[in-house]
Amino acid sequence: xxxxxxxxxxxxxxxxxxxxxxxxxxxxxxxxxxxxxxxxxxxxxxxxxxxxxxxxxxxxxxxxxxxxxxxxxxxxxxxxxxxxxxxxxxxxxxxxxxxxxxxxxxxxxxxxxxxxxxxxxxxxxxxxxxxxxxxxxxxxxxxxxxxxxxxxxxxxxxxxxxxxxxxxxxxxxxxxxxxxxxxxxxxxxxxxxxxxxxxxxxxxxxxxxxxxxxxxxxxxxxxxxxxxxxxxxxxxxxxxxxxxxxxxxxxxxxxxxxxxxxxxxxxxxxxxxxxxxxxxxxxxxxxxxxxxxxxxxxxxxxxxxxxxxxxxxxxxxxxxxxxxxxxxxxxxxxxxxxxxxxxxxxxxxxxxxxxxxxxxxxxxxxxxxxxxxxxxxxxxxxxxxxxxxxxxxxxxxxxxxxxxxxxxxxxxxxxxxxxxxxxxxxxxxxxxxxxxxxxxxxxxxxxxxxxxxxxxxxxxxxxxxxxxxxxxxxxxxxxxxxxxxxxxxxxxxxxxxxxxxxxxxxxxxxxxxxxxxxxxxxxxxxxxxxxxxxxxx
Ligand code: BGC
Numbered sequence: 001x002x003x004x005x006x007x008x009x010x011x012x013x014x015x016x017x018x019x020x021x022x023x024x025x026x027x028x029x030x031x032x033x034x035x036x037x038x039x040x041x042x043x044x045x046x047x048x049x050x051x052x053x054x055x056x057x058x059x060x061x062x063x064x065x066x067x068x069x070x071x072x073x074x075x076x077x078x079x080x081x082x083x084x085x086x087x088x089x090x091x092x093x094x095x096x097x098x099x100x101x102x103x104x105x106x107x108x109x110x111x112x113x114x115x116x117x118x119x120x121x122x123x124x125x126x127x128x129x130x131x132x133x134x135x136x137x138x139x140x141x142x143x144x145x146x147x148x149x150x151x152x153x154x155x156x157x158x159x160x161x162x163x164x165x166x167x168x169x170x171x172x173x174x175x176x177x178x179x180x181x182x183x184x185x186x187x188x189x190x191x192x193x194x195x196x197x198x199x200x201x202x203x204x205x206x207x208x209x210x211x212x213x214x215x216x217x218x219x220x221x222x223x224x225x226x227x228x229x230x231x232x233x234x235x236x237x238x239x240x241x242x243x244x245x246x247x248x249x250x251x252x253x254x255x256x257x258x259x260x261x262x263x264x265x266x267x268x269x270x271x272x273x274x275x276x277x278x279x280x281x282x283x284x285x286x287x288x289x290x291x292x293x294x295x296x297x298x299x300x301x302x303x304x305x306x307x308x309x310x311x312x313x314x315x316x317x318x319x320x321x322x323x324x325x326x327x328x329x330x331x332x333x334x335x336x337x338x339x340x341x342x343x344x345x346x347x348x349x350x351x352x353x354x355x356x357x358x359x360x361x362x363x364x365x366x367x368x369x370x371x372x373x374x375x376x377x378x379x380x381x382x383x384x385x386x387x388x389x390x391x392x393x394x395x396x397x398x399x400x401x402x403x404x405x406x407x408x409x410x411x412x413x414x415x416x417x418x419x420x421x422x423x424x425x426x427x428x429x430x431x432x433x434x435x436x437x438x439x440x441x442x443x444x445x446x447x448x449x450x451x452x453x454x455x456x457x458x459x460x461x462x463x464x465x466x467x468x469x470x471x472x473x474x475x476x477x478x479x480x481x482x483x484x485x486x487x488x489x490x491x492x493x494x495x496x497x498x499x500x501x502x503x504x505x506x507x508x509x510x511x512x513x514x515x516x517x518x519x520x521x522x523x524x525x526x527x528x529x530x531x532x533x534x535x536x537x
Pocket of ligand 1 (some may be wrong): 061064065101183219220274335336
């Protein structure tokens with residue numbers, strides 16, 4: 001008998017380290033803070049935690065700009081703190097996965113500093129993507145265009161590719177060469193055709209595997225190779241980067257090599273890729289048995305609050321992974337998206353609508369086959385903080401869009417643990433957290449919610465405890481039962497889940513009810529709510 005590997009049905013909790021818990025009182029979360037709150041995660045009932053980057057970094061992009069992949073940034077602690085955290089997590093029966101950022105380094109990384117100090121054409125520059133400029137024109141107009149090259153001719157960037165965060169994807173050096181950065185100028189893209197880059201990352205994987213991590217979340221996993229012709233998008237939007245960047249077949253041998261490394265270690269070490277693709281076929285390529293164990297499937301997070309939309313998402317997510325024999329993954333919120341409590345509210349709707357739908361969505365997600373990735377704070381029902389003062393905002397999306405886009409700070413506000421006022425137990429009393437925390441979060445703290453059986457925290461705990469008992473042996477597919485158009489009911493073996501996305505109540509199948517996101521009225525499931533049940537017959 002083969003045992004199901006732990007990650008296949010796991011509930012993984014994303015810890016945004018900087019905002020989780022601050023043990024050293026500097027206003028930013030740290031590894032000792034995470035360790036101090038492992039009891040919360042164990043009691044919540046998750047299987048694993050995923051730590052966002054805590055490596056040495058100037059934090060130009062919240063740590064996704066790594067200056068040293070083998071060091072802990074002093075503001076987050078030390079390698080000793082990391083080792084203690086791994087041991088303590090394992091002691092609590094929790095797995096621990098870490099982020100790896102292979103597409104780009106920080107501009108403060110030793111390699112990039114060497115590249116800056118070395119001439120065009122040198123081996124140090126070959127680790128990144130340096131190119132000569134192109135003619136000034138539409139492409140040039142996107143950048144710091146019209147720059148005079150060494151020969152004095154006006155020139156623009158090598159092509160018209162935009163950065164994901166706004167502005168051009170190229171920055172020019174004084175010697176006339178330009179370097180590519182799909183994100184901020186402080187995140188130069190690596191040249192994955194250079195064997196030294198490949199060797200370095202294989203070594204970094206081993207470094208963290210040797211320290212006991214259970215796996216990796218691979219950042220921008222599909223983006224490592226770029227079409228070397230660097231053709232212009234010619235007025236098409238960023239999605240047109242798919243072909244020249246995000247659908248390159250050269251990527252797969254890299255992950256095959258990574259898989260071989262993971263397989264050298266005992267204990268089901270795994271990797272999940274952050275892969276954005278245009279179609280399900282591309283996803284399945286990453287999931288071949290000798291590649292990644294999982295990829296993120298973001299469609300649930302992107303879907304509107306609509307029963308037909310959710311049904312399509314589930315059907316296509318299951319179809320995407322079925323061929324590869326892999327299990328699907330589900331996400332409602334992350335450090336990159338507006339929190340779903342807020343997303344599901346409607347402008348002008350009653351304040352309870354977003355939270356009600358968020359609870360309903362949780363039962364729906366946890367009933368599906370595969371694994372679920374939770375984002376810290378969703379167990380407290382935290383909303384997006386939409387009114388951060390401009391001066392407090394730190395996300396490069398805010399600065400690169402010149403204030404046109406609010407960016408992702410609103411979902412990264414530190415967690416409220418206890419007390420009545422900022423910093424709500426996140427830091428020592430009197431410490432100002434790195435992002436301001438709203439007045440009025442006293443009722444949302446973990447401390448306030450824990451004793452209340454009707455709280456979101458109690459609801460999450462109950463749902464996760466029941467899921468653990470229920471779903472391990474259920475079939476991997478779902479069988480849709482008849483339901484009104486505004487609702488969904490699916491069955492997995494003896495277990496069923498009903499979700500009512502409409503406003504009016506719908507009748508539930510007969511059977512015994514296990515858990516609901518809102519009170520039932522007889523056999524009627526209220527609008528914007530969901531239930532788990534064992535149908536009779
Ligand atoms: C991460 C983001 C980050 C970007 C660049 C994303 O996928 O989740 O937070 O800004 O990669 O590293």
